[in-house]
Amino acid sequence: xxxxxxxxxxxxxxxxxxxxxxxxxxxxxxxxxxxxxxxxxxxxxxxxxxxxxxxxxxxxxxxxxxxxxxxxxxxxxxxxxxxxxxxxxxxxxxxxxxxxxxxxxxxxxxxxxxxxxxxxxxxxxxxxxxxxxxxxxxxxxxxxxxxxxxxxxxxxxxxxxxxxxxxxxxxxxxxxxxxxxxxxxxxxxxxxxxxxxxxxxxxxxxxxxxxxxxxxxxxxxxxxxxxxxxxxxxxxxxxxxxxxxxxxxxxxxxxxxxxxxxxxxxxxxxxxxxxxxxxxxxxxxxxxxxxxxxxxxxxxxxxxxxxxxxxxxxxxxxxxxxxxxxxxxxxxxxxxxxxxxxxxxxxxxxxxxxxxxxxxxxxxxxxxxxxxxxxxxxxxxxxxxxxxxxxxxxxxxxxxxxxxxxxxxxxxxxxxxxxxxxxxxxxxxxxxxxxxxxxxxxxxxxxxxxxxxxxxxxx
Numbered sequence: 429x430x431x432x433x434x435x436x437x438x439x440x441x442x443x444x445x446x447x448x449x450x451x452x453x454x455x456x457x458x459x460x461x462x463x464x465x466x467x468x469x470x471x472x473x474x475x476x477x478x479x480x481x482x483x484x485x486x487x488x489x490x491x492x493x494x495x496x497x498x499x500x501x502x503x504x505x506x507x508x509x510x511x512x513x514x515x516x517x518x519x520x521x522x523x524x525x526x527x528x529x530x531x532x533x534x535x536x537x538x539x540x541x542x543x544x545x546x547x548x549x550x551x552x553x554x555x556x557x558x559x560x561x562x563x564x565x566x567x568x569x570x571x572x573x574x575x576x577x578x579x580x581x582x583x584x585x586x587x588x589x590x591x592x593x594x595x596x597x598x599x600x601x602x603x604x605x606x607x608x609x610x611x612x613x614x615x616x617x618x619x620x621x622x623x624x625x626x627x628x629x630x631x632x633x634x635x636x637x638x639x640x641x642x643x644x645x646x647x648x649x650x651x652x653x654x655x656x657x658x659x660x661x662x663x664x665x666x667x668x669x670x671x672x673x674x675x676x677x678x679x680x681x682x683x684x685x686x687x688x689x690x691x692x693x694x695x696x697x698x699x700x701x702x703x704x705x706x707x708x709x710x711x712x713x714x715x716x717x718x719x720x721x722x723x724x725x726x727x728x729x730x731x732x733x734x735x736x737x738x739x740x741x742x743x744x745x746x747x748x749x750x751x752x753x754x755x756x757x758x759x760x761x762x763x764x765x766x767x768x769x770x771x772x773x774x775x776x777x778x779x780x781x782x783x784x785x786x787x788x789x790x791x792x793x794x795x796x797x798x799x800x801x802x803x804x805x806x807x808x809x810x811x812x813x814x815x816x817x818x819x820x821x822x823x824x825x826x827x828x829x830x831x832x833x834x835x836x837x838x839x840x841x842x843x844x845x846x847x848x849x850x851x852x853x854x855x856x857x858x859x860x861x862x863x864x865x866x867x868x869x870x871x872x873x874x875x876x877x878x879x880x881x882x883x884x885x886x887x
Contacts, residue, residue, distance in 0.1 A: 437510075438509055438510025438511075438512070438522065439477075439492070439494070439509055439510065439522065440456075440458050442509045442510065442524075443456075443458065443479060443490065443492060444456050444458075446606075447581070447582045447583075448490070448581070448582060448583050448584060448585065448606035448607065449481075449490070450488055450583075450607065450786075451481050451483055451484055451488065453870070454483050454484055455483050456481050456483040457481065457482040457483040458479050458480070458481055458482075458483075459479070459480045459482060460477060460478075460479055460480075461478045461479065461480045461489065461641065461642065462477075462478045462641050462642055463475050463476065463477045463478065464476045464639075466531070466534050467530065467534065470498065471497070471498045471499075472495060472496070472497050472498070472530050473495070473496040473497075474493070474494075474495050474496075474525065474528075474530050474531050474534060475493070475494055475495075475496065476491060476492070476493045476494075476525070476655075477491075477492040477493075477494060478490070478491060478492070478608065478641050479492050488607055489607065489608045489609075489641075490606055490607060490608070491604065491605060491606055491607075491608055491639075491655060492525075492606075493524075493525025493526065493531050493535075493604070494509065494522050494523065494524070494525055495522070495523045495524075495525055495528040495530045495531050496520055496521070496522055496523075497520070497521045497522075497523060497530075498518060498519070498520065498521075499521070500519075500521045504523050504527065504528060506527070507523045507524040507527035507528065508521065508522070508523055509522040509523060509524060510522050526577050526585045526587050526604055527577055529572070529575060532572070532575040532587050532589070533572045533575075535587070535602060535604070535637070535656060536572055536575075536589055536591070536600075536602065536658075538637055539602055539634060539635045539636070539637060539656065539658040540634070540635065540658075541635065571591070571592055572589060572590075572591055573590040573591060573592055573597065574589070574590040575587050575588065575589050575590070576588050578601070583606060583607060583783075583786055584603050584604060584605055584606050584607075584783075585603070585604045585606060586601055586602065586603045586604070587601065587602045587603075587604065588600075588601050588661055589601070589602065589661075598660075599660075599661035599663055600634055600658055600659070600660065600661055601631075601658065601659060601660075601661040602634075602656055602657065602658040603615070603656060603657045603658075604655070604656050605653075605654055605655060605656065605657070608639070608641075608653050608655070609653050609789075609790035610643065610646065610651035610652060610653050610790070611652075611653055611790050611791065611794060612653070612654065612794065613653065613654040613657070613783060613790070614759075614762065614782050614783055614784050614790075614793050614794055615654075615657060615781060615782045615783040616636045616654050616657045617782075617794075618700065618759060618761070618782040619631070619633060619657075619659065619780075619782050620633050620636075621699075621700070621703040621704065622696060622699055622700070622703070624703075625699045625702070625703055627695065627696065627699050628776055629692045629695055629696050629776070629777065629778060629779050630659075630696075630778060630779060630780070631659045631660040631661075631662055631778055631780065632659060632660035633658075633659050633660075634658040634659050634660065635657075635658050636654055636656060636657045636658065637654070637655045637656040637657075638652060638653070638654055638655065639652065639653065639654075639655040640652045653790075662770055662772050662778055664772075664773045665770035665771060665772045665773070665778065666770065666771045667766075667767060667769075667770060667771075668685070668689065668766040668767070668769040668770065668771055668777070669765070669766035669767040669769075669809070669813075671685070671771060672685075672766050672809075672810070672813045672830070673813055673816060673817065675826075676813045676814065676816075676817045676820060676823055676826050676827070677817050677820055679820065679821070679822060679826065681829075682826070682829075682830050682833075683829050683830060683832075683833035684833070685771070686810070686829075686830040686831075686833040686834040686837065687833040687834065687836055687837035688777055688837060689769055689777050689806070689834060689837065690806075690833070690834040690835060690836065690837025690838035690839075690840075690841070691837040691838065691840065691841040692769075692776075692777040692779065693761075693764070693779065693802060693803070693806065693838055694837070694838045694839075694840075694841035694842040695841055696761070696779055697758065697760065697799045697802070697842065698841075698842065700758055700759045700760065701756070701758045701759075703759075704758065704759040704796075705796065706756040706757060706758040706796060707756060707757050707796050708756055708757075709754045709756070709757050709798075713757065714750050714754070717749075717750070717798075718746060718750050720859075721746050721855065721858075721859050722743075722746070724859055724862045724863060724866075725739065725742055725743070725746075725862055727862075727866055728862040728863075728865045728866050728883075731865065731866045731869040731870065732865050732866075732869050732876065732880065734880070735862075735865065735880070735883060738883060738884065738887040741887040742858060742862075742883070742887045745851075745854055745855055745858055745886065745887060746855050746858075748851045748854075748855070749851050749852050749854070749855030749856075751851075752849070752851040752852050754798070754852065755798065755799065755800070755844070755849075756796075757796035757797055757798060758796050758797070758799060759796060759797070760797045760798070760799050760801055760802050761779065761782055761784070761802045761805075762782070762783070762784030762785055762788075762793050762797065762801065762802070763781070763783065763784050763785045763786070763805065764779075764801075764802040764805040764806055764809075765805050765806065765808065765809035765812075766806070766809040766810070766812075766813070767809075768780055768781045785863070787863070798852070798856065800846075800849060800852050800853055800856050801856050801860075803834075803835075803838060803846060803853065803856070804853060804856035804857040804859070804860050805860055806834055807831050807834070807835075807853075807857055808857060808860045808861060808864065808879075808882065810827045810830045810831050810834070811827055811831075811878065811882055812878055813826075813827060813830075814826065814827035815875070815877070815878030815881075816878075835847065854886055857882070857886055858883060858886045858887065861879040861882040861883045861886065862879070862883065864878070864879035864882075865879040865880060865883065
């Protein structure tokens, strides 16, 4: 691939084993679409490859930064992709870029606008990148002290930086989007708008990188989208999912936290409704919701045939929702759960990862939606905490109390009583549970009873 064709097989084998590769279970067909040369030093060459997997029903484009080194440092052994001998007889070693300081420092310089990446693309169908102007960074980086990859992510790769600037040391986190799409990434757009509006419920925004690449499916022949997004790293923050798990396991009351999170989500929705256009749902909009619900139901029954017995009850729930009174549609988080919320020192909650539901297209994730989708996601998340602690006495009551406290906090902050929207909320919670059933059936069968139990209860 790219500058070193001999590494093609090793790189291809490595790509399909990564957590961010979505084509698992299928037969991948990888094609190098374009490459960008960041650094042409023969001893250490930094290249970002754009690799298209054409093995599924629709192609998926991946961003794959690789560092090609003449030597093999022991410190990078864990991120080694493969080695080969080039035509001149010397060895070449490939490393995953986000784990290699040669790539991470170049990326940080670009994000902070301290140096633009110039140079001819490796392929004739190359990539162009530039920093997207956003919230101004208050301090200039003097040097990168350290970088590390945040563990546990599935769809992207986040690099945590320690940098020194004119006021001392600070930490930043830069998300490298592995799956690329034409258009603006909601994660960047929504968090930037919230931060610009003064919301305390998101981290401070540093900057983003936009790329342009060839796309024969577009009239212009080019596509453009976000490649990376940097923001403040919230040192000392704790994952709300883990906090809830620990509380449930020990029987500790968690309702105060649930209520605060409900208030924080309501504040985010209020700001987004002010920052972006909203719309009264039309009959066509409701028809789209109904069709997507039906599509998800069919998919879930295909994966979990036992749900067929509940089809009529689920469809009746959806019919009641379509006939109910709907709030205005607006921009939302789109994939909200406890894992997307951080408890930040200073008694506040920060919401992160506004990309939306991974199984939905970028286009559908970037249009006005129902805020109740986010509320339903949180209710399902408390249900999952209970499912993960099913042997703990009283855990179902614990989850019910948290759900009610979350609804109270949201209703109080928004000024709208969510309990008046039962028909709609049931439909969105059912839809989320069906999504979970498909995911669990494919990836974690032992967790499948959690969404199935919720589907039975809701139906």
